[in-house]
Amino acid sequence: xxxxxxxxxxxxxxxxxxxxxxxxxxxxxxxxxxxxxxxxxxxxxxxxxxxxxxxxxxxxxxxxxxxxxxxxxxxxxxxxxxxxxxxxxxxxxxxxxxxxxxxxxxxxxxxxxx
Amino acid sequence: xxxxxxxxxxxxxxxxxxxxxxxxxxxxxxxxxxxxxxxxxxxxxxxxxxxxxxxxxxxxxxxxxxxxxxxxxxxxxxxxxxxxxxxxxxxxxxxxxxxxxxxxxxxxxxxxxxxxxxxxxxxxxxxxxxxxxxxxxxxxxxxxxxxxxxxxxxxxxxxxxxxxxxxxxxxxxxxxxxxxxxxxxxxxxxxxxxxxxxxxxxxxxxxxxxxxxxxxxxxxxxxxxxxxxxxxxxxxxxxxxxxxxxxxxxxxxxxxxxxxxxxxxxxxxxxxxxxxxxxxxxxxxxxxxxxxxxxxxxxxxxxxxxxxxxxxxxxxxxxxxxxxxxxxxxxxxxxxxxxxxxxxxxxxxxxxxxxxxxxxxxxxxxxxxxxxxxxxxxxxxxxxxxxxxxxxxxxxxxxxxxxxxxxxxxxxxxxxxxxxxxxxxxxxxxxxxxxxxxxxxxxxxxxxxxxxxxxxxxxxxxxxxxxxxxxxxxxxxxxxxxxxxxxxxxxxxxxxxxxxxxxxxxxxxxxxxxxxxxxxxxxxxxxxxxxxxxxxxxxxxxxxxxxxxxxxxxxxxxxxxxxxxxxxxxxxxxxxxxxxxxxxxxxxxxxxxxxxxxxxxxxxxxxxxxxxxxxxxxxxxxxxxxxxxxxxxxxxxxxxxxxxxxxxxxxxxxxxxxxxxxxxxxxxxxxxxxxxxxxxxxxxxxxxxxxxxxxxxxxxxxxxxxxxxxxxxxxxxxxxxxxxxxxxxxxxxxxxxxxxxxxxxxxxxxxxxxxxxxxxxxxxxxxxxxxxxxxxxxxxxxxxxxxxxxxxxxxxxxxxxxxxxxxxxxxxxxxxxxxxxxxxxxxxxxxxxxxxxxxxxxxxxxxxxxxxxxxxxxxxxxxxxxxxxxxxxxxxxxxxxxxxx
Numbered sequence: 001x002x003x004x005x006x007x008x009x010x011x012x013x014x015x016x017x018x019x020x021x022x023x024x025x026x027x028x029x030x031x032x033x034x035x036x037x038x039x040x041x042x043x044x045x046x047x048x049x050x051x052x053x054x055x056x057x058x059x060x061x062x063x064x065x066x067x068x069x070x071x072x073x074x075x076x077x078x079x080x081x082x083x084x085x086x087x088x089x090x091x092x093x094x095x096x097x098x099x100x101x102x103x104x105x106x107x108x109x110x111x112x113x114x
Numbered sequence: 115x116x117x118x119x120x121x122x123x124x125x126x127x128x129x130x131x132x133x134x135x136x137x138x139x140x141x142x143x144x145x146x147x148x149x150x151x152x153x154x155x156x157x158x159x160x161x162x163x164x165x166x167x168x169x170x171x172x173x174x175x176x177x178x179x180x181x182x183x184x185x186x187x188x189x190x191x192x193x194x195x196x197x198x199x200x201x202x203x204x205x206x207x208x209x210x211x212x213x214x215x216x217x218x219x220x221x222x223x224x225x226x227x228x229x230x231x232x233x234x235x236x237x238x239x240x241x242x243x244x245x246x247x248x249x250x251x252x253x254x255x256x257x258x259x260x261x262x263x264x265x266x267x268x269x270x271x272x273x274x275x276x277x278x279x280x281x282x283x284x285x286x287x288x289x290x291x292x293x294x295x296x297x298x299x300x301x302x303x304x305x306x307x308x309x310x311x312x313x314x315x316x317x318x319x320x321x322x323x324x325x326x327x328x329x330x331x332x333x334x335x336x337x338x339x340x341x342x343x344x345x346x347x348x349x350x351x352x353x354x355x356x357x358x359x360x361x362x363x364x365x366x367x368x369x370x371x372x373x374x375x376x377x378x379x380x381x382x383x384x385x386x387x388x389x390x391x392x393x394x395x396x397x398x399x400x401x402x403x404x405x406x407x408x409x410x411x412x413x414x415x416x417x418x419x420x421x422x423x424x425x426x427x428x429x430x431x432x433x434x435x436x437x438x439x440x441x442x443x444x445x446x447x448x449x450x451x452x453x454x455x456x457x458x459x460x461x462x463x464x465x466x467x468x469x470x471x472x473x474x475x476x477x478x479x480x481x482x483x484x485x486x487x488x489x490x491x492x493x494x495x496x497x498x499x500x501x502x503x504x505x506x507x508x509x510x511x512x513x514x515x516x517x518x519x520x521x522x523x524x525x526x527x528x529x530x531x532x533x534x535x536x537x538x539x540x541x542x543x544x545x546x547x548x549x550x551x552x553x554x555x556x557x558x559x560x561x562x563x564x565x566x567x568x569x570x571x572x573x574x575x576x577x578x579x580x581x582x583x584x585x586x587x588x589x590x591x592x593x594x595x596x597x598x599x600x601x602x603x604x605x606x607x608x609x610x611x612x613x614x615x616x617x618x619x620x621x622x623x624x625x626x627x628x629x630x631x632x633x634x635x636x637x638x639x640x641x642x643x644x645x646x647x648x649x650x651x652x653x654x655x656x657x658x659x660x661x662x663x664x665x666x667x668x669x670x671x672x673x674x675x676x677x678x679x680x681x682x683x684x685x686x687x688x689x690x691x692x693x694x695x696x697x698x699x700x701x702x703x704x705x706x707x708x709x710x711x712x713x714x715x716x717x718x719x720x721x722x723x724x725x726x727x728x729x730x731x732x733x734x735x736x737x738x739x740x741x742x743x744x745x746x747x748x749x750x751x752x753x754x755x756x757x758x759x760x761x762x763x764x765x766x767x768x769x770x771x772x773x774x775x776x777x778x779x780x781x782x783x784x785x786x787x788x789x790x791x792x793x794x795x796x797x798x799x800x801x802x803x804x805x806x807x808x809x810x811x812x813x814x815x816x817x818x819x820x821x822x823x824x825x826x827x828x829x830x831x832x833x834x835x836x837x838x839x840x841x842x843x844x845x846x847x848x849x850x851x852x853x854x855x856x857x858x859x860x861x862x863x864x865x866x867x868x869x870x871x872x873x874x875x876x877x878x879x880x881x882x883x884x885x886x887x888x889x890x891x892x893x894x895x896x897x898x899x900x901x902x903x904x905x906x907x908x909x910x911x912x913x914x915x916x917x918x919x920x921x922x923x924x925x926x927x928x929x930x931x932x933x934x935x936x937x938x939x940x941x942x943x944x945x946x947x948x949x950x951x952x953x954x955x956x957x958x959x960x961x962x963x964x965x966x967x968x969x970x971x972x973x974x975x976x977x978x979x980x981x982x983x984x985x986x987x988x989x990x991x992x993x994x995x996x997x998x999x
Contacts, residue, residue, distance in 0.1 A: 028141065029148040047145065047170050048177030051138075052184035059120040059184075072151055076144045077137075 012045075012053045014092045017062060020081040021089055025068075027076035028054060054079060062088045124186050131186075138181055142174060192509075196516035203517060210489055214482045215525045217887065218575065221478025222529025224880060225571060227536035228471040230564045232464050234555050235457045237563065241375055242452075243315020244413075249420060250380070250455035251282060251410030251427065252448040258720055259701075261448050261455075263406035266392050266399075268434060268442070269307075272410070275430045278423040279412040283307045284390060286408040287381030289820075291660050291850065293360040300658055300850040303337075303361065304384045305408070311338075311387075313413050314378075320344070321355045321370030329389035336389060337366040341374040343385035361388065363662050377553035379456045380409065404441035404706070404780075411452060424449040440780060444718035457554070463873055466950050470629060473622045474880045479575050481887045482525075483582050484615050486518070488898055490583035511584040518580030526572040533568075534560060543872065545863045612895045616888070617935045620976070623888035624939020624968055625946050626881035631964035632947055632957055633874035639956035640870050645861070646759075646796035646805070647697060648735030652824055652857035653831040654696060655838050658850040659819040667750060670817035673845075674727060677823065680841050686828040691730025692813060696822045698857075698864050701799035701806050709766060710776035710786050721762065722798050723809045725816040731757065731793055733826050739763075741773035741791030749814040754787040762807035763792045777809075787811070802866040802955045824857070831856045866955075873953060885975065888935075893979040896928045900983040907987050908995025917988035924987050928980030935976075936969050943968075 012035075019034045020026060026034070031054075032047040057063045062085035068078040081089075146167050153163035171177055182191075204211040239245050252261040253268065264272070264284065273282045284307040292301040308329040317323055318338055327333060337359060339348075348354040358365045366388055378384070390408075392400040399405035414423055427447035435442045450458075490497075497510055537558055541549070549555065560568075657677070664673050674692055681690045695703055705723040708714045728744045739760060748755050756777065763772035776786040795805040813821070827834050835854040842851040861867060900907070907920055947959035957964075 027144070027148065029145045033152075046172035047149070048172035048174075048180065051141070051177060052180045055181060055184045056120065059123040060117075061119055070144075070148060072148075074144060074147050074151065075140075076148060077141045 012050065013057055014089070014096070016050065016053060016057065016079075017081065017085055017089045017092070020063060020079060021086065025066075025078045025080040027068075027070060027078050029076070030070075031079065057085070060088075061085075124184075125190065134185060138178060142171070142177060146171065192512070193516065196513055197520065199513065200517040200520045204520070207489070210485060211521075214485050214521055215528060217478045217482050217485075218522060218525025219528035219532055220883060221475040222526050222568065222571060223532035223536055224471040224883075225468075225475045226530060226533035226560075226564060226568050227540065228464075228467045228876075229567050230533070230537055230558055230560070231540070231555070232468050233561070233563050233567075234558045235460050235464055235552070238554065240453055240456065240554070241316070241377065245453065246451070247414045248314070248452040249279075249412050249414060249423060249449050250452050251279075251412050253406060253431070254446040254448040255444055255718060255720060256446060258718070261450075264408050264410050265403050265406045265441075266390070266408060267401070267403040268406075268445070269408065269410065271434055272427060272430055272447075275433070276423075276426055278415055278418045278426045280415045281309050281313045282410055282412040283310045283313045284408045284410055285310055285378070285381060286390075287384055289658065289852075290361040290388075291363070291658060293363070293660075293848075297847040298660060298850055300852050301361070301385050302381075302383055303386045303388060304378070304381045305390050306387050307390055310411070311372075313411060316373070316376050318370035319373040320352060321368070323370060324389055329391060331391050331394055333389070333391070335364055335366045335391060336369045337361070338370040338372060338387045339368060340372055340385050340387075341376070342383075344371045347385075359386075361386075363660065375557075377556070379551055379553050382547075383550040383553070402441070403438055412449075420449055420451060460552070462950070462952050463869055466629075466873060466953060467876055469946075470626060470877045470880045473626055474884050475571065477619050477622050477884045477887045477891075479578055480615050480619050481891050482521070482575075483578055484612050484891055484894060486521075486579055486583055487612060488894060490514070491898070511580075514583045515576075515580035518578075518583075519576040521579055522572050522576040526568060526575075530560065530565075530568055545868060547863070548865060548868060612898065613931055616891050616895045616931050617938065619884075619888040619891045620932060620935025620972065621939035621942055623881070623884040624936055624972055625943040626877065626884045627968040627971065628940070628943035628964060629946060629950065630874065630878040630881035631968055632950075632954055632959070632961055633870065633877050635957045635961065635964060636953070636955040637867075637870040637874040640801050640867060641861075643797065643801050643956075644795070645697065645801075646734075646736055646794045647857070649857040649861055651827050651831050652734070653827055653834050653838060654825075654853070654855045654857060654860060655823045655835070655842070655851055656853040657692075657821055657823060657842055658852070659846070660848050661819050663846075663848065664819040667817045670819050671749070671814050673819070673849075674813055674817070674821070676845060677842065678727060678729075680845065681823060681825060681838065684825075684834065684837055684841065686834065687825055688828055689729055689733040689826040691727050691733035691824045692821045693724050693726040693730050693824065694813075694818050694821050695724055695798070696824065696860070697734070697796050697798050698801065698861050699798065701803065705809060706780050707777045707787075707809075708780060708782055710778045710782075714782060719766075721807045721809055723811060724798065725813045725818060725821075726810050727813045730813075730824065731796075731810065733824050734796065735826070736796055737794045739792045739794060740771060741789070743791060744812045744814075746814075748812040752815075754785055754815055755790045755812060756787045757791040757793050757810040758789055759793055759805070759808045759810075760795045761805055762809065765807050800866045801861070801864060802870075831858075870953075870955060885972070888972075889975045889979045892928065892931060892976055893982065895931070896924065896980045897983040897986075899927060900924060900987045903987075904990060904995050907990050908992045911990065911995075912992035920988040920990075921984045924984035925977070925980055928976060928984075932973060932976035932980075936972050939972075940965055940969060 015035045015038075016031050019031050019038070023030075023034060028050055029047070032045060032050050035050075036043060036045055054063065054065075058065055058079075062082060063079045064082055065077050065079050068076060070076045146164070149167035149170065150160075150163045153166055154160065158166065168174065240248075242248060250261070251264070251272070253264050254260050254262055263286075266284075269282075269284055273279075276282060284305075286305040288303065288305070289300045290303045291298050306324075306329070308324040308326055311317065311323050319341070321338070324336065324338070328336060339354065344350055344354060348357075354368055354371070357368050359368065360366070372387075390400075394401060399407050412423075414420070424447065427449055431442070431445055431447040435445060500510060501507070541555065541558060544552070544555075659670075659673055664670050678690045678692065681687060701722050703722060703724070704720045707719050707721070708717070709719075726744070728746055728748075731738070731743060741757070744755065744757065758772055766772070767775060772789050772792050775789050777789070778784070778786050793810065796808070797805055798808055799806060823838070825831070825834065825838065835856075839851045839854060842849055862871075907915075907923070910923075911920065943965070944959065947954075947961075951959045
């Protein structure tokens with residue numbers, strides 16, 4: 001593999017949600033590109049993995065989908081954040097921050113002992 | 115919440131597959147388009163742009179596959195596939211499917227229907243508070259009457275002296291004369307002590323319970339209605355409270371209504387409960403210690419066992435015996451759980467039927483399992499092919515499991531529907547007077563317990579049906595299976611296994627057939643018991659006259675003569691007799707006596723007594739053995755006379771003539787009763803109980819206002835019943851005429867006849883089904899074996915074997931299986947018959963003719979079943995057999 005990081009299970013959904021929050025309604029391809037760009041091309045993303053994640057979000061009611069037309073006049077399925085989706089982002093963000101903060105402490109501590 | 119919503123959508127995804135699939139394709143196509151557009155802008159060639167886009171997506175099919183997994187539930191998805199496949203398989207083999215489902219449904223129907231009866235009678239708790247602490251309390255007379263009525267004075271002493279019951283109450287079910295504007299009618303009611311409902315822990319649904327002291331003679335008379343009576347007589351109106359009803363010429367105030375589901379089986383269907391108000395007039399039954407008319411029900415004190423309670427009541431009975439030797443000599447006590455009193459007599463019958471149904475179910479399952487095995491055999495190549503194409507062993511097993519359970523589910527649902535019908539039919543076959551004593555059967559149905567039982571049976575059957583072919587699968591391998599006409603060891607293995615199954619089936623069928631044979635023989639013996647009468651052309655009617663107008667001796671005698679006179683003049687009437695109680699009833703209503711001129715040591719000479727009119731014994735068709743019948747002049751003004759039966763004469767006057775001997779009351783003082791005749795034994799009690807010594811006395815010397823009429827007719831006895839009722843009505847509308855019947859019907863409907871008949875018929879039904887299934891099973895195994903050995907037989911015949919040799923070859927195989935099956939079955943049935951010996955009458959468990967007949971029937975059927983495949987084998991053309999490969 002390259003030195004690009006693989007996308008962790010579960011984080012992809014949050015990235016997709018955050019993207020929709022920032023950019024508004026967007027199709028799957030757009031979301032995938034945006035995630036790659038935001039990561040500064042440091043993430044290696046199989047675009048195909050995005051679709052099951054989107055389906056799961058839709059089943060959970062975090063997003064809805066609708067067919068529309070893209071900026072360059074292609075038919076595409078657009079995803080849109082719901083109110084439940086926004087709440088999910090807030091919660092997931094909080095969880096993430098907590099987790100990373102805890103992990104950061106562990107890492108610095110063990111680093112100090114070494 | 116979110117997870118739930120997602121899960122539901124995923125399950126829903128199973129059913130909207132096609133539209134989703136199209137949408138996914140469109141979305142991915144649009145994704146690629148967008149990506150290709152970008153790539154083109156970045157300067158790639160069209161081909162390169164598409165290739166890169168595809169690469170980045172990670173493969174179209176893989177993406178779709180991942181997406182599908184998220185869309186629905188993969189496990190369910192394959193399950194649906196298997197189900198569809200199973201359904202297709204079932205449709206492709208309608209004969210197999212129909213047979214298997216039908217057999218399964220029959221087995222299920224029988225066991226579920228019988229289980230529902232077992233559940234209603236034995237498993238469901240009685241509708242009383244803490245019912246396991248309730249006991250039935252009885253007086254007993256050794257050998258003669260193990261559970262007899264209490265007398266009221268004895269009851270009062272037992273209630274006062276016992277230390278084991280938190281309360282002891284009384285009940286007495288009987289008919290009351292209910293007077294209304296439309297005349298009198300007989301109504302079934304129960305006299306109870308005031309704490310009767312409290313001891314059961316049940317309160318009225320409307321109004322109030324009896325209060326302590328309300329059963330004393332001084333208290334105003336009150337009555338509590340049953341729910342049914344409230345609905346039927348008062349339309350369920352709540353202002354029924356405070357109204358009054360006239361029972362036996364006494365006004366009773368209605369104070370309450372019992373709940374709909376309350377029942378007390380031991381008194382049958384009762385319309386109301388009224389308090390005892392024991393009569394204090396000397397000589398009446400309530401006042402006499404020797405007149406036993408009521409039953410006790412009690413609640414055990416905490417920590418007291420039935421045994422302790424029994425010991426305590428027995429010691430009280432001994433004490434009373436010591437104090438009142440005149441009336442209480444030989445009077446013991448009996449205490450048993452109330453549930454035992456209510457359903458005890460049904461238990462062995464129900465368990466017998468359950469075992470019978472269970473055996474039938476076993477045969478049915480074994481039969482279906484072997485059908486499935488045969489079919490699995492013919493699907494060996496299909497399975498091998500699927501295996502070769504990459505289906506894992508687990509996947510193939512899952513297919514069998516699915517098919518097995520589809521079969522079981524269909525069969526079970528059909529079986530449940532049949533069972534529901536069967537329950538209704540069985541219920542309708544129970545005579546209504548017996549059903550009234552079994553109110554716990556009222557809510558018979560497919561309740562959760564019965565459904566759980568059915569579910570359990572279905573689960574076991576499903577496992578059996580899915581595991582047998584899977585096990586078979588495991589023992590073969592793909593290469594062998596694919597080889598055309600492969601005849602590996604697996605065919606042999608199955609033949610052995612199938613043979614074992616058939617032996618089980620045959621043995622089970624033998625057990626059921628022997629059971630049915632023994633029960634059938636018992637029933638036959640029972641119906642041919644010597645009743646001592648000629649039951650044909652005998653019409654019967656029960657008559658009850660109000661005591662106020664007919665209670666005095668001369669009034670009752672006048673009524674008796676009028677009734678006999680009027681009925682005699684009806685066309686076609688040959689003879690008329692009346693008696694207080696008819697034959698084929700019970701051995702109750704006994705009298706105590708001592709023999710005049712013999713030493714007396716307090717023997718308990720207790721014997722049924724019937725008060726009969728002059729022509730009664732002649733009317734029944736009884737034979738006079740010596741002496742004379744009663745005559746009209748044997749009345750109050752003459753010395754007392756009696757006729758005894760043969761059993762009486764033999765027991766008390768062995769080797770002598772009983773005529774002219776004298777009997778006395780227990781006091782031993784005159785007036786004495788002189789025996790004037792001896793009549794043959796008439797079956798006064800149940801058919802299956804030995805005839806007891808009995809005494810017949812003239813009605814004219816011992817009157818009663820309640821009696822039965824027996825009419826010997828020229829014509830069909832049934833046809834005279836309406837005229838008989840009309841005649842009684844003409845005499846006085848205040849007289850109640852009930853239970854019109856014929857003696858033949860009375861015998862056929864008597865409890866012992868009914869129980870023997872129903873068990874014999876049901877077990878016979880199970881046995882016939884079992885026989886058919888077992889024979890079909892045997893046929894299947896032999897036919898399969900022949901089909902497997904076609905080539906071998908062809909070779910033998912090509913080498914000069916004659917058809918006779920081939921017949922012998924096949925019949926030998928079948929004969930061995932049948933012989934083992936029959937032998938095992940006979941052994942098993944000896945055990946089974948010993949277990950059910952209590953239900954047999956006049957027949958031993960080791961009834962050789964029955965065993966021989968069953969073995970013969972089975973052997974003949976087995977021969978027939980194997981003859982068909984044997985013929986087929988013998989008619990095989992060697993050339994065809996060898997070329998078929």
